[in-house]
Amino acid sequence: MFYVALKIISYDKVRSFITLLGVVFAVSLIFAQMGIYLGLMETSSIIIDHTPGDIWITSKNCKNFDFSQPLPEYLYYHVLSTEGVQWAEKLIVTWGIIKQKEGGTEQVEVVGYNPDTGIGGPWKMKIGDSRAVKNGNFTIVDDSAKRRLGDVKVGEYREVLWKRLEIVGISQDVKSFTTAPIIFTSYRLAQKLDPNWIGPDKTVFVIAKVSPKYSVEQVIKNLKKRLKGVDVYSKESFSMKTRLYWTIETGVGFSFLLTISISFLIGMLIVGQTIYNSTVEHIKEFGTLKAMGASNFDIYKLIFSQALINALLGYFMSLIITLLSVKIYEATEMVMVVNMWVNVLILGLTMLMCLSSALVSIRKIKKIDPAILFRG
Amino acid sequence: MDAAIVTKDLTKIYAEGRIEVKAVSSVTLQLNEGEVVGLLGPSGSGKTTLLSMIGCILRPTDGSIKIYGNEITGMDETTLPNIRKKYISFIFQGFNLFPALTAIENVLLILKLKGINKNVSNQRAKDLLTVVGLSERMHFLPRDLSGGQKQRVAVARALAANSPIILADEPTGNLDYTNGRKVMEILRNLAVEQKRCVVVSTHDNRIEDIFDRILLMEDGQIINEKRRLS
Numbered sequence A: 001m002f003y004v005a006l007k008i009i010s011y012d013k014v015r016s017f018i019t020l021l022g023v024v025f026a027v028s029l030i031f032a033q034m035g036i037y038l039g040l041m042e043t044s045s046i047i048i049d050h051t052p053g054d055i056w057i058t059s060k061n062c063k064n065f066d067f068s069q070p071l072p073e074y075l076y077y078h079v080l081s082t083e084g085v086q087w088a089e090k091l092i093v094t095w096g097i098i099k100q101k102e103g104g105t106e107q108v109e110v111v112g113y114n115p116d117t118g119i120g121g122p123w124k125m126k127i128g129d130s131r132a133v134k135n136g137n138f139t140i141v142d143d144s145a146k147r148r149l150g151d152v153k154v155g156e157y158r159e160v161l162w163k164r165l166e167i168v169g170i171s172q173d174v175k176s177f178t179t180a181p182i183i184f185t186s187y188r189l190a191q192k193l194d195p196n197w198i199g200p201d202k203t204v205f206v207i208a209k210v211s212p213k214y215s216v217e218q219v220i221k222n223l224k225k226r227l228k229g230v231d232v233y234s235k236e237s238f239s240m241k242t243r244l245y246w247t248i249e250t251g252v253g254f255s256f257l258l259t260i261s262i263s264f265l266i267g268m269l270i271v272g273q274t275i276y277n278s279t280v281e282h283i284k285e286f287g288t289l290k291a292m293g294a295s296n297f298d299i300y301k302l303i304f305s306q307a308l309i310n311a312l313l314g315y316f317m318s319l320i321i322t323l324l325s326v327k328i329y330e331a332t333e334m335v336m337v338v339n340m341w342v343n344v345l346i347l348g349l350t351m352l353m354c355l356s357s358a359l360v361s362i363r364k365i366k367k368i369d370p371a372i373l374f375r376g
Numbered sequence B: 001m002d003a004a005i006v007t008k009d010l011t012k013i014y015a016e017g018r019i020e021v022k023a024v025s026s027v028t029l030q031l032n033e034g035e036v037v038g039l040l041g042p043s044g045s046g047k048t049t050l051l052s053m054i055g056c057i058l059r060p061t062d063g064s065i066k067i068y069g070n071e072i073t074g075m076d077e078t079t080l081p082n083i084r085k086k087y088i089s090f091i092f093q094g095f096n097l098f099p100a101l102t103a104i105e106n107v108l109l110i111l112k113l114k115g116i117n118k119n120v121s122n123q124r125a126k127d128l129l130t131v132v133g134l135s136e137r138m139h140f141l142p143r144d145l146s147g148g149q150k151q152r153v154a155v156a157r158a159l160a161a162n163s164p165i166i167l168a169d170e171p172t173g174n175l176d177y178t179n180g181r182k183v184m185e186i187l188r189n190l191a192v193e194q195k196r197c198v199v200v201s202t203h204d205n206r207i208e209d210i211f212d213r214i215l216l217m218e219d220g221q222i223i224n225e226k227r228r229l230s
C-alpha cells in the first residue's frame, strides 16, 4: 500500500510539490517557534540552572528570578544551622543603570555573588577569572552584552549606579532573557550599589545545599518550619516557576502557542485538501477495489500512507532547514533549542497534522455509491 | 455442488423522493461455472442494477441471492467484503484503472488485496497480461494505452484474481467494434478454459454469438432466455 501511495503521490508532481512545500512551511515554522520559545525559557532560568545547590529561599510570593525582593541577611545563618543543610550561600539579583561610553544609559541586571565560592557567579569565563571581582569596585560583563553596551574591554571603567567599576573579566553564555545585559559584581559591592534597596544587611536569595543523607523534600520542610515570611523552593521548581511566569503571565507563551497552532492548522488544511482531492479523483478506482473485496480499512491504509509520506518527507526537509538555520540564530546571539525531545515532539505533531487531515477522506470512502463505478 | 449464483425473486426499488422506480422485479435465476452469460436489453431495463446486486455491491429491496451457497442478503459490511474478495471480480465500461500505476501494477494491486501470495501473483500477472496480448506494454501507464488495451488490462486484472465469478458491465461500451469484439473473445476463451462464471451486460447485439446463454431484460424482468445450441 505504501508503494501504491508513493506512486500516486509521484504521479501528480506539481500538486505533490506544492503540498510538500506547504508541509515544510508549516513544520519549519513550528520548529522555529518551538525552538525559540524553548531557547527563551532556557535563558530565563539560565543562572538558576547553572548554580550549584538544591534549594532556593526567596522573598514571600516571589514570582521569578528577576523580580525578587530583598531578605534580611541573618536568614542565611538560620538556613546554615537548619538540619540537613550542608552549605548555604547568599546571592543578590537587582537592577542597575549603566552609563554608555558615547552617552545615554542602558538598564542592566546586576548579580552579586560571593567570589570565594563562585556560587551564582559566571560559570564560563572568556577572559579573566570569576574570583577577580573580590574586594573592590570590579565587574564582569557577559560577552553577549556587547550588542547593547558596545565593545567592552577588560581594564575599562564603566559607571553603574553612579559608581565607577573596572571591568575585570568577560563571561560567556550568560544570555539575558529580559534583554537587559547581565553584569556580575561581588556580593558586597552589590549591596553597596543600591543602598536604599538592598543595603549592608540584606540579600535577595539564599541558596542551600542538602547534606548527602537528607532528601531535598525533607530539608525544604525543615526550612519552612524554621523560617517565616519567605518561600522555599527546590532548584527545579524555582527554575520552572520562573519559566512559567514568563510563559503564562506575560503572554509570551500564548503568542508562541498561537503561531504554532496556526501553522499546524495551515499544514492540516493543505495536506487535507490535497488528499481529499486525490481521493475524490480516485473514487472510481477505490470503489473498484472495494467491489472486488477490499475492505474500507484496506483503502484507509492507502490514504493514510499518502498522508504519512507527506508527513515524513515534510518533516525531514524541515529538520534539515531548521538545523541549518540554527547557525544563523546563533550568530544573532539568540538561542534556538533543537534537541531529541523537540524533534520527537514535532515529528509526532507532523504525523498528527497529516493523518488527522486525511480523516475527511474517510467518510468519502465509507459512502462510495456503487452507481459511480458503472459510469463510462 | 452449489451453483455459482442463485437468485430468487430478486427485486430492487429505487426510491427518489415520492417517485419509486422498480429497476429489477422478481428475478429468479441460476448461473453456473463455465457459463458465459449475456445480459441484454434496452437502456433502463435493469441490467446494471441486477449485476450490482449479484456482485454484492447493491442491496436488494427484496428476494435472495446465494453465492456458492452463501446467502448474502442478510450480511453486513463487515462480512460482505470477504464474499467479494473470495468470489467476485468486475470489469467496468470505464476501465477504472489507477492512472498512476502501470498495467502490471494495476493487476498486482488487486491480487494483493485478494490475498494472493506475492511470488505467485507476479508470475500470474505477467502470464495474464501476455495472454491478453500486452506482454510488450506491461509497464505502460494507462494514459499510454488505447481503450482496447486498457480494457484488456481490466480483463487480466479480473481473471488474475482467480475469482470464480466475473461480472462485466458494458465492457465494450467505450470501444469500437473490432476492439470490443477482441476483448470479448479473450474474456470468453479464458473464462471457458478456467471454468469461470461470467455475466456480461451489453447493448451490443453484434457480440451475441460470444455467449452461451442470453438473458433478455425488459422493465426489470427477464422476458426471454436463449441458449447456444452445441
Ligand SMILES: Nc1ncnc2c1ncn2[C@@H]1O[C@H](COP(=O)(O)OP(=O)(O)OP(=O)(O)O)[C@@H](O)[C@H]1O
Pocket (backbone or CB within 6 Å): A371, B014, B015, B016, B021, B022, B023, B041, B042, B043, B044, B045, B046, B047, B048, B049, B050, B203
Ligand atoms: N442509483 C439510482 N437511483 C435511482 N434510480 C436508478 C438508479 N440506478 C438506476 N436507476 C433506475 O433504475 C432503472 C434501471 O437502471 P439500470 O442502470 O439498471 O439499467 P440498465 O439496463 O443498466 O441501463 P443502461 O443500458 O442504460 O445501462 C432505470 O430506470 C434507472 O433510471
Ligand SMILES: [Mg+2]
Pocket (backbone or CB within 6 Å): A374, B047, B048, B049, B169, B201
Ligand atoms: Mg447499465
